[in-house]
Amino acid sequence: MTESVNEIRPDLGLYDYLPWPGRPKITWPGGAKIAVWIAPNIEFYEYDPPNNPTRTPWARPNPDVLQYSHRDYGNRAGWQRMMAAMDRAGFRGSVSLNVALCDHHPEIIRACADRGWEFFSHGIYNTRYVYNMTIEQERAIIRDAFDTVRQHTGQELAGWLSPALSNNLWTMDILSEAGIQYTCDMFHDDQPMPVKVKTGRLISMPYSLEMNDVIVYNSQKVTPRHYGEIIKRQFDQLYKEGDESGTVMCIPLHPYLVGQPHRIEAFAEAIDYIAGHEGVWKATGREIAAHYHASGAYDAMIAAMAAHDRGTR
Numbered sequence: 601m602t603e604s605v606n607e608i609r610p611d612l613g614l615y616d617y618l619p620w621p622g623r624p625k626i627t628w629p630g631g632a633k634i635a636v637w638i639a640p641n642i643e644f645y646e647y648d649p650p651n652n653p654t655r656t657p658w659a660r661p662n663p664d665v666l667q668y669s670h671r672d673y674g675n676r677a678g679w680q681r682m683m684a685a686m687d688r689a690g691f692r693g694s695v696s697l698n699v700a701l702c703d704h705h706p707e708i709i710r711a712c713a714d715r716g717w718e719f720f721s722h723g724i725y726n727t728r729y730v731y732n733m734t735i736e737q738e739r740a741i742i743r744d745a746f747d748t749v750r751q752h753t754g755q756e757l758a759g760w761l762s763p764a765l766s767n768n769l770w771t772m773d774i775l776s777e778a779g780i781q782y783t784c785d786m787f788h789d790d791q792p793m794p795v796k797v798k799t800g801r802l803i804s805m806p807y808s809l810e811m812n813d814v815i816v817y818n819s820q821k822v823t824p825r826h827y828g829e830i831i832k833r834q835f836d837q838l839y840k841e842g843d844e845s846g847t848v849m850c851i852p853l854h855p856y857l858v859g860q861p862h863r864i865e866a867f868a869e870a871i872d873y874i875a876g877h878e879g880v881w882k883a884t885g886r887e888i889a890a891h892y893h894a895s896g897a898y899d900a901m902i903a904a905m906a907a908h909d910r911g912t913r
Contacts, residue, residue: 615796622904624903629891636874637851637884639696640854642701644705645668655731655764657726673860678858681861682864685867689875692717692882694759698724702753718758721745722762726764730767730771738771759805779800782802782889783805788804790838794905810834811851812852835873
């Protein structure tokens with residue numbers, strides 16, 4: 601069937617479907633059943649960002665002192681509590697970084713880098729979306745992110761989470777074109793999955809809205825104790841399923857939320873619980889992506905998807 605310009609597509613066209621029973625087995629280093637990675641979003645919100653006609657950063661009129669200062673709490677006090685809890689449990693972070701923070705708060709960057717944490721890009725500011733940008737404007741943001749992280753940490757970017765999960769139709773193609781290895785902008789699976797791009801190899805890394813403290817605290821309005829239970833239940837199920845094939849669990853965090861004094865202990869107890877199990881790979885996003893490629897899992901998944909597609913025609 602020929603698709604007209606105005607015809608609605610049935611799906612995003614970014615990835616293929618492959619049900620669990622037909623997938624090739626994923627193996628993690630040391631025979632681990634599950635790869636667990638923690639992704640602290642260390643962000644900077646401008647109080648008066650450039651206007652974007654598609655989305656307004658602040659619900660209240662500018663200057664929104666309330667929301668700005670609440671988020672600034674994470675960069676002043678919250679991140680230190682979060683980091684201490686992760687240190688105790690032996691987890692390194694994969695920092696979802698608004699790269700302008702390298703200039704605003706280099707002390708935080710140094711503390712993360714000294715611990716061997718990974719840095720991946722969450723845009724320049726969390727208040728600057730890619731909606732309505734041209735492809736060249738978006739490419740410029742990607743280049744800026746590479747250059748800034750390299751300058752301040754010596755690391756080459758491997759991962760990407762678009763600011764406020766904003767995307768254009770070409771976003772995945774230009775991320776892969778630039779050398780990004782994994783994206784966190786899709787939430788469709790508990791294993792890494794190949795993304796359809798024009799050049800290179802890009803995978804969708806399991807991130808999570810369900811485990812994200814923004815959703816849990818701001819939308820679902822749960823208690824800290826309940827959040828700790830959610831983390832443990834998610835782990836228990838994916839740990840069990842890891843007997844058959846390696847799974848991935850991500851815990852996305854925001855220091856201005858999880859780092860509040862009344863919330864930190866529930867989070868700390870939950871990740872201590874995870875760390876107390878054998879067969880857990882405490883990884884970074886970069887390490888998961890690298891192993892996925894080196895082990896042949898990417899190629900095996902592509903082949904299995906193609907076979908499944910042929911079998912359903």
